Amino acid sequence: MSSSMMGKKIGETCIVCEQQKETGIHLYTSFICEDCEKDMVLTDTNDPKYKYYIERLKMVTYKQNIS
Template identity: 35%
Template structure:
């Protein structure tokens, strides 16, 4: 979590600035995207989008 007076981070999934986020491998995922990813099912159209965006974690 990003705390205190630190500047907002950019979410790896939605690209929006977020003050509260989850950090994975040095990248940020906002709480909203985290919640939506956890709720999504493999058959949901948005699931492939999340997989595609998360691949960026491994690319760097």
């Protein structure tokens, strides 16, 4: 990861927040932005928000399975 954040690249669409971000991780063929990834890690598993994240991720893996 270097300092090329000056916006030549549009980035990728995060599957969680659905915003275009430049930094994040890839899960299967999908992209999770840095913010959501951090947030997910910090979210308690009992938090309803955590469930939301899991649902988003499930959708991704499901799509993988049927393709």
